[in-house]
Amino acid sequence: MNMITEATKPTIQFTPERLERAKQSIADYPEGKQKSALLPLLHILQEQEGWTSPEGMDYVASLLDIEPIEVYEVASFYTMYHLNPVGKHVIEYCRTGPCCLMGGEEVYAHLKQRLGIDTGQTTVDGQFTIKEVECLAACGMGPVFQIREQYYMHLTNDRVDEIIDELSK
Amino acid sequence: MATKILTEHVNVPGIETFDVYRKQGGYTALEKALKTMTPEAVVEEVKKAGVRGRGGAGFPMGMKWSFLAKPEGVPRYLVCNADESEPGTFKDHYLMKNLPHLLIEGMIISSFALGANKSFIYVRGELMYVIRILEKAIAEAKAKGFLGKNILGSGYDLELVVQPGGGAYICGEETALLESLEGKRGNPRNKPPFPAVKGLYQCPTVVNNVESIATTPWIMNNGGDAYAAIGIGRSTGTKLISASGHINKPGVYEIELGVPVEDFLYADEWCGGIRPGHKFKALVAGGSSVPILPANLALKLENGDKRLMTYESLSEGGFKTGTMLGSGGFIVFDETSCIVRNTWNFSRFYHHESCGQCSPCREGTGWMEKVLHRIEYGHGHQRDVDLLVDVASKIEGNTICPLGDAAAWPVASAIRHFRDEFLWHITNPQEATQPGAVYRGEMALV
Numbered sequence: 001m002n003m004i005t006e007a008t009k010p011t012i013q014f015t016p017e018r019l020e021r022a023k024q025s026i027a028d029y030p031e032g033k034q035k036s037a038l039l040p041l042l043h044i045l046q047e048q049e050g051w052t053s054p055e056g057m058d059y060v061a062s063l064l065d066i067e068p069i070e071v072y073e074v075a076s077f078y079t080m081y082h083l084n085p086v087g088k089h090v091i092e093y094c095r096t097g098p099c100c101l102m103g104g105e106e107v108y109a110h111l112k113q114r115l116g117i118d119t120g121q122t123t124v125d126g127q128f129t130i131k132e133v134e135c136l137a138a139c140g141m142g143p144v145f146q147i148r149e150q151y152y153m154h155l156t157n158d159r160v161d162e163i164i165d166e167l168s169k
Numbered sequence: 170m171a172t173k174i175l176t177e178h179v180n181v182p183g184i185e186t187f188d189v190y191r192k193q194g195g196y197t198a199l200e201k202a203l204k205t206m207t208p209e210a211v212v213e214e215v216k217k218a219g220v221r222g223r224g225g226a227g228f229p230m231g232m233k234w235s236f237l238a239k240p241e242g243v244p245r246y247l248v249c250n251a252d253e254s255e256p257g258t259f260k261d262h263y264l265m266k267n268l269p270h271l272l273i274e275g276m277i278i279s280s281f282a283l284g285a286n287k288s289f290i291y292v293r294g295e296l297m298y299v300i301r302i303l304e305k306a307i308a309e310a311k312a313k314g315f316l317g318k319n320i321l322g323s324g325y326d327l328e329l330v331v332q333p334g335g336g337a338y339i340c341g342e343e344t345a346l347l348e349s350l351e352g353k354r355g356n357p358r359n360k361p362p363f364p365a366v367k368g369l370y371q372c373p374t375v376v377n378n379v380e381s382i383a384t385t386p387w388i389m390n391n392g393g394d395a396y397a398a399i400g401i402g403r404s405t406g407t408k409l410i411s412a413s414g415h416i417n418k419p420g421v422y423e424i425e426l427g428v429p430v431e432d433f434l435y436a437d438e439w440c441g442g443i444r445p446g447h448k449f450k451a452l453v454a455g456g457s458s459v460p461i462l463p464a465n466l467a468l469k470l471e472n473g474d475k476r477l478m479t480y481e482s483l484s485e486g487g488f489k490t491g492t493m494l495g496s497g498g499f500i501v502f503d504e505t506s507c508i509v510r511n512t513w514n515f516s517r518f519y520h521h522e523s524c525g526q527c528s529p530c531r532e533g534t535g536w537m538e539k540v541l542h543r544i545e546y547g548h549g550h551q552r553d554v555d556l557l558v559d560v561a562s563k564i565e566g567n568t569i570c571p572l573g574d575a576a577a578w579p580v581a582s583a584i585r586h587f588r589d590e591f592l593w594h595i596t597n598p599q600e601a602t603q604p605g606a607v608y609r610g611e612m613a614l615v
Contacts, residue, residue, distance in 0.1 A: 028330040030244075030287070033370055038352035039335045043294060064352075077354040077524075078335025080294050096256045097457060097514045098413040098500055134338065134518050135256040135457075136295055139498070140412060140419035149297040 010059035018044050022063060034064050038074055042081055051082035079133060087122040087129035089167050092146045096135040099142035103156075107143045108132075110157040114164055127168065172399055174387045174407045175380070176423045179267050185302060187309035190270040196315055198389035202278050203323040206389075211282035215385060217393025219405040224250055224341065224378030225456060225496040226571075227480050236365040237283055238373040246374040247280045247288040249382055250346055254293055254338040256457035256518060257498025260409035261379040263421040265292070265299050268383070269306035273329065275382040277315065278389055280327050283375055287328045290379075291346055294333040303331050338522035342570045343376040345524065356524050357570035380409055400426035404479035408494070410439075414501035417441035429475040430454070430483075431468045434501065447503040448614035451587075454483055455495020457515050458575030460582030461508070464615040466490050488582065504614050507607050508590050512583040513541035519576030530573040533564040537580050544591060547598030554591050558584055587612075 014022055022041050029036040041063060045056045057071040064071075075081045082090070093099075093108050112118055115128050122129040138144045141153035152163055183189035190196070202211050216231030237245060249272070253261040265272055272290070280288045292300050307329050310316045318326045332350055334340050340349045344358035347369050368374020384406060388396050397405045404426040410433065413419050418441035424433060434449070435442045443449050452467035453459060470476050470485050477483075484491045502511070520534035537560055540553050561577035568574070584591060590608040594601040601608075 028328075028332075030370065033351070035352035036332070036350060039294070039349065040333055042335065043297070043333055066352075070352075074335070074352065074354055078294075078337050080334075080336035095514075096518055097511050098257055100514055101414050101500070101502065101506060101511070133295075133336070134521055135254055137253045137259045137262045137293065139257050139259050139500070140421065141259075142413065146295060149301075151298075 010062055011055045012049065012053070012059055014044065014048060014059075018048055026064070035066050035070070038064060038066075038071065039078070042071070042075055046081060050088075051085050053085075085122075086131075088127050089147050090129045090131060092131045092133045092136075094134070094136045094138070094142065094144045094146075095132045096139075098135075098139035099144055102142040104143035107155045107157060107160060108145075111145075111160050111164075114161065128164075171423075171425050172407060173423050174396070174399075175264065175268070175271065175383050175409065176421075185267060185269055185306065187270060187306065187313060190268075194390075195270055195386075196274055196310075198386035199274050199277050199315065200321060202281060202389050203321055203325060208282045208284060211278060211385075211389065214388050214393035215282070218384070218388045218396035219393075219403065220381055220384050220388070220396065221404070221480065222378055223380035223384075223408065223496070225255060225458070227494065230377060230381050233365070233377070234279075234283060234375060236363070237375055238366045239284065240373070244287070244370075244372050245283055245285045246369045246372060247276065247283050247285040248343075248346065248350065248369060248374060248376045249276060249288070249290040249379055250341060250343060250376050251290050251292040251296075251379045252334050252338075252341040252346060253379070253496075254341050254522075255496045255498055256515065257411060257413055257453060257500040258456045258496040259411045259413075260421045260497060262296060262299065263411075264379055264383060264409065265296075266302060269303050270310065271383050271386065272303070272379055273306055273310050273316075275385045276329055277310075277320070277327055278385045279375075279377065279382050280329075281325055282385075285375075286326050287330065289350060289369075290329065290331045291340070291350055292331060292333055293340075294335050297333060300331050300333055307331065337524075338518075339524045339570070339572060342572065345570065346376060347374065354524070356526050357572075359569055401477065401479050402481060404481060404494075408478070408497050410478070410497045410499050412440050412499045412501070414499075415444050415447060415503035415506070416501045417444055424478060426477075426479050428478045430478055431475060433478055433499070434468075440499075440501065443501070443503050447505065449501070450504045450506055450612070450614055451502040451508065453492075453498070453500040453502075453579075455493045456498030457500070457518065458571075458578060459493040459495040460488055460491070460578050461512075461586065462490075462492050462582075463586045463613055465613040466586070467492075468615060488578070488585075492582070504609075505607055507545075508583050508587040509541070509545050509594050509601075509608075512580055513538065513545045515579045516541050516576065519572065523572060523576070527568040527573065529564045529567040530576065533560050533573070534576045536560050537576065541580070544594050547594070547602040549591075549595040549598070551592075551595060553595065554584055554588060557581075 025040040061068040143155040221227040340355040345355040449464040516538040520538040561581040565577040
């Protein structure tokens with residue numbers, strides 16, 4: 001284990017259920033290769049905290065017995081990890097060619113107008129964040145966006161309104 | 170009726186569960202392999218089948234398997250590449266979501282053949298709901314004795330682990346995937362050594378695509394020769410094609426390799442033709458990385474023969490008039506599509522996804538995006554078209570991994586076949602930047 005002093009003691013912890021899942025994930029890999037569980041653990045962290053906070057990343061480093069920098073450099077490489085706080089619902093829309101061919105650009109413009117924010121921003125009430133992402137592997141069902149694990153496909157302006165209404169309830 | 174090797178039972182209700190999959194003949198191939206065949210015999214059948222890597226590279230799977238080093242006392246690994254991220258491609262998503270047990274059965278057979286006792290399925294993290302489907306299926310298979318210790322009393326042990334990615338196209342490159350699986354940034358490795366010698370944890374490793382691995386149950390049941398009898402020449406078997414864009418029936422279709430492009434595009438069985446009232450302008454046949462073709466060259470070879478959905482026919486004519494089958498991401502463009510805008514869009518993708526290790530790719534993808542952006546937004550210069558060709562040519566072949574080539578080809582091919590459209594943007598910026606403006610000059614629409 002890393003030297004844990006009072007100063008470096010993690011300020012957050014996983015819930016017991018999540019800690020159990022994290023331990024199972026670590027056990028999936030050969031002994032001494034626990035760093036392999038880094039991506040799965042970052043997903044668990046984000047699921048709990050909403051983002052991969054510095055404190056959370058330090059905590060993950062302690063669970064994996066690696067240096068915090070090894071976590072930061074990885075979290076910043078991949079697009080799924082939010083390095084800043086986000087809204088309750090993060091809408092990640094696909095901006096890549098096939099979705100745009102199916103009218104994605106118009107639909108996403110409507111989404112931004114509806115929420116009154118641009119890509120990368122969060123609504124004042126903290127409910128919605130919009131992010132643009134690359135291809136989500138659902139090109140035949142475009143335009144597409146994702147909110148957490150859920151895919152929303154064949155989007156139109158009306159459908160976007162319905163989804164926002166539903167989530168705003 | 171065309172043979173369906175992967176998707177025959179895809180519409181059976183409940184096929185994602187162990188019981189229904191089993192009732193449809195699932196896991197009989199595994200029983201056959203583990204109880205009646207040696208690992209070497211399994212490899213031999215896959216070699217005879219001539220399956221080529223379905224992730225895009227098209228490298229013969231059996232040959233890849235035979236390169237695997239087998240030093241004494243060192244574990245070997247099989248890693249399934251399910252990081253499907255190539256724009257236009259969504260077939261592995263479809264396969265895993267609908268037929269998780271087919272992939273799992275294939276993973277067990279393939280792991281047995283390679284002598285791996287721990288195997289991984291690396292799924293792009295965005296598909297978390299698919300990961301949950303796979304994990305559930307793995308738990309079912311384990312409960313039935315098809316995974317874990319001493320599978321079906323054969324003495325063979327296998328653990329199967331599903332690893333989520335973190336969102337990075339580059340991790341579809343096999344050595345970047347291995348880095349990512351080790352909990353690192355997805356920077357591709359220098360080769361050699363190849364993964365077959367030093368892969369995961371520096372141990373001998375095979376990385377295969379989802380669709381490739383999913384062919385193995387059928388091959389065990391029917392034999393490699395039967396598989397090789399389907400298709401044409403070195404394009405054996407069937408291929409999942411992800412069809413998107415301006416067609417009547419987007420979706421995933423399993424075709425026997427050798428179907429004419431024209432039939433695939435127009436037949437009701439598949440894409441069902443261009444959407445009503447529109448004409449066929451261009452095709453990206455194998456995912457965003459492969460050269461784009463104008464309609465006439467997509468349908469016919471230079472000699473007038475029909476172009477076929479095979480590795481060979483699609484690449485006929487080289488990059489001058491041909492393209493590649495790639496991952497089978499079939500993106501169709503009608504006459505309302507702006508080739509400049511789409512090329513800029515694809516360039517932005519590669520710029521965003523470049524890992525940044527190699528300067529030609531890191532800098533070149535950025536410059537291509539910038540120059541394409543200024544052409545698209547009415548600030549292009551006459552010299553920009555040749556500048557793009559020059560930048561693309563300096564990326565191609567000069568990088569550790571194929572992302573550089575994949576970034577260069579769409580740009581070079583778009584200019585090769587649609588140069589007048591680029592020039593029109595540059596010489597008519599006011600007209601070209603109107604909302605919905607599209608080049609209507611001379612071109613071969615079908």
